[in-house]
Amino acid sequence: MIILIFLTFIHLTVNQKIEQTYQKVQGVQSFQIKNLTKDGFPQRSKIKISLTYFDGEIPILLLCLNKPYANMSMDYDSITKEQCYYDANAYEDNNKKQIVSLQDKLVMKKYHKNFNIYEFLENSIFVGAISKLQASYIIQAEIISIYSCSKECRNGGSCFYGVCECLKGTFGDDCSIQGLDILQQSTLSSNYLYYLDIKQLTGATFLRILSNSIPLRQQCYADKPQINHGTQILTNLLQIDHDRIQNCKNITLQVEEQMKVQQTPYYLFKISDQNSVEIFENNVQEVGISKIMLIVFIPLSIILFLLIICCCYKMFKNNSNLQQQKLQTEPIPTYVDIYIPTYKFQEIKDTDIHSMSIDHQYCSICLERFDLLNTVKITYCKHLYHSKCLKLWIEKIKVCPLCRAPLDEQTILSMQPPKSMTLIDQITNKSSNKLKPSNGSLSFFNNHNLTRFQNINYQRSLVCIDQ
Template structure:
C-alpha cells in the first residue's frame, strides 16, 4: 500500500515538472508539456516555462498561437505579428534565463506585458525556441502556485502575489535592471537607461541636449521594453502635462489590478557613442516659477493691503455715518442752549443801547473781524461783548469761552447766571432800565478811563480785538 502511494506521488511529481535539453540546434525547436495545462492546472496555478542558455547562438523562448514561419522571426514587431509571447527584456540584454508564465486566469495586456504572465485560451499553442545559428540550451516547465514568482526578485525587490515589487529605479519582471534618475543630471552616458519619476513632479519635463542623439522614450507600464519602441534622433527630451497624466493613470490602473505598489516612470534609453551634456532643463521652469512667485507674493501682499485699507476705510465711513447723527444732535443741543441763554438780536436793536459818543461804524466782530451793520444778527454775552450770532455759535461749539475776556460760556455757567430761563440777558437789562431815575450806560474803550484810570485803559489796549469791546454799566 505504501509502495503504491509512493509510485502515485512520483508520477504526479513527474507530471508537475518537465525538462528537455537541446544541443547544437538551430531554427525552431518544439517543447512538449504533455497537455498538463488543461488536465492539471487550476485557477490558482500557473505553468512557468524557462529557457536556460548554455553556449552558441543566443536563442529566444517563444509561446505562440501557431508555429511561426522561419523568415518572419527577425525582430520584435514580426514576433508580435505572429501572436507570439517572449521575454523580450531578457532576450535583448542576453540574460542567461528567459521565463514566461501561463495561467487560466485572464489578465489585462498591460499586466501580461509587465510581468510575463499570459492567459491561455488555446490548447494547441506552440512552445519552443528559435535560433538562427547552432545553439545549446535547456527548456523546462513547472506547475507552481499563482502566488509564487517565476524568477527570483533582485535588488531588494519583494515577491507579492506572484509578482516582484521593485524598489525605485529598478525595472523588469525580476527587478534586475537598474536605471538612473535623470532629474538632476547634467550629462547622459551612452547605452544607459534613464528614468523620470512622475510622482515626484507636477511640472512638464524638458531637457535640451548639447547634441542630437538616438533616443527611445516611453511610459514604462505602457511599454515595459527597454530596447523596443520608436527610436528618434533629437536633442530635445520633452514630456507634456497630458503625457504625464496619461502615464500616471495607466500606472494606477495596473497597480489596482496587480495589488502591488508601482512607481510611475517615463524611461529613456540613450544610444549615443559619446556622452552628451544637458544644457538646459526644467530648472528653468523652476526658475520661472520662482520668478512668478516673487511677482505673485508682492502682488498678493499689495492686494491684501489694499483690501485691508478699503475695509478700514469702509469701517470708518460706517462709523462716521453712525456718529454724524450724534454729532448733529450734539450740535443741535449746543445751538439750543446757546440760543436759550444768548438769544439773537438785530444789531439795530442793540445799537440803541450804545452811547451816542461811540461810532457804530468802528464796531466789528472780533471773531470774523467783519464790521457790524444794521441787518446783522448779533449776540451779547453776559460779559457784555457783542459778536455776530453765527460766529459766536460756531465759536462756543468748539471753545466754550469768550473770545475776548475768556469768560466761561458753557451751559452750566450760563444757567447759573440766569435764574429764569425764560428771561434772557437783554430782557433782564432792559427790564431794569428806569428812564426817569437811571439811564443805562454802555462804555466803550474810549470811556474806560473814567472807570479805572490809566491802568485799565492800558490793559485793554493790549487786547487784539479792542474795536468790539463794549462794557455795559447799570
C-alpha cells in the same frame, strides 16, 4: 504501501514538470505542454516556461497564437507583429535564462503582461523557440502556485501575489535591471538606463537641455516595461509635458490596483547609440516656473486688491442702505412710549413694591408672570403691565384694563410730574432713600398722581374711549 506512495510521487512529478533538450538546432522549434494540461488547467496555479541557453546563438523563447514562420525576424517589432510574446528584457540583456508564464484566463488581468504572464489558450497556443543560427538550449515547463514568482526577485525585490515588487531604481519582472536617477546626473551615457521619479518633480512638467542632439528613447515604465522599446526621437531636449506625466501616474495606479504591488511612476530614458552628452542646463524647469509664477502673480495680486476694494465699497454701501431702511421702517413713537416710562421689572421690584398693585406679580393683560428682565410700564393709576401689552391695549381701548381710568393722550399729559420727580431719578437714588417716602420716591409719585386722579371727572373713568 511505500511502493504505492513512491509511484504516486513519480506520477505527480512527471505531470508537474517536463523538459526537452535542443542540441545545435536552428529555426523554429516547438515544445509541447499537453502533458501538464491534459486534465485541464490546474486551479490557483500557473505554468512556468523557461529556456536555458548553453551554446551557439542565443535563441528567443516564444509564446504565439499560431506557429511562427522560420524566416521571421528576431526583433521586437516583427515578433509582436506575429502576435508572439517573449521575455524581451532578459533576451536583450543577453541573460542565459528567459522565463514566461501561462495563467488561466479567469484570473488574468490587463497588466499581467507587464510581468511576462500571459493567458493560456488550450487550442491555439504555441510554445517554442527561434534562432537563426545553431543553438543549444533546454526548455522546461512546470506547474507552480499562482502566488509564487516565476523568477527570483533580485536587488532587494520581494515577491507579492506572484509578481516581484522592486525597490526604487530597479526594473524588469525580476528587478534585475538597475537605473540612475536623471535628476542627479550632469552627463548621460548610452551605457546606462536613466529614470525620472515623477513624484519628485516640483513642477507640472520636466525639461532639460542637452549639449547636442542625440537619438533617445523615452517611455512610461508602467505603460511599456520593455526597457529598449520606448519612443525614439532625435533631440537635444529631455521634455515631458503635463499630460504625459498625468497619464503615466494614472497607468501606474492601475498597475498597482490590479497586481497588488507598489510601483513608483517612472519615466525611462536611454540613449540609442554609443554617445555621451552633457546636460547643458539643469534648472530650466525651476527658472521657467519662477518666471511664470512672477508674471502671473503680479497681475493676480492687482486684480485681487481691486476686488477687495470693490467688495469693501459694496459692503459699506449695503450697510448704509440697511441703516436708512431701518430708520425708515422704525415705528414712530407714540405718547405711550414718550409719557409712560419703561423700566425693567428688576428695577421696579427693588423699589417700594408694596405701594404697587401687583400682589400676584402678573400682567393683567396677557396674564403671564413678570420676569426680572421684562420691560414694564406703570400707569398713573398704579397698575403695572408689560410694555408691549399696554401699548397694544391703548391702541384699541384707551382706558386702564383694571380700573377703567382714562389713558388717552390728554389725560396722560396732565398727569406728568415735574422732571425732578420722575421714577428714573428716584430709582437711581433708591439706595439712599429706601426706608421713607420722599418727594421723588415711587410712593410719592403714586400719591401725587392719585390726588390728581381724584380731581378728574370720575365719570370719564367709566367711559371706554376710542373703542
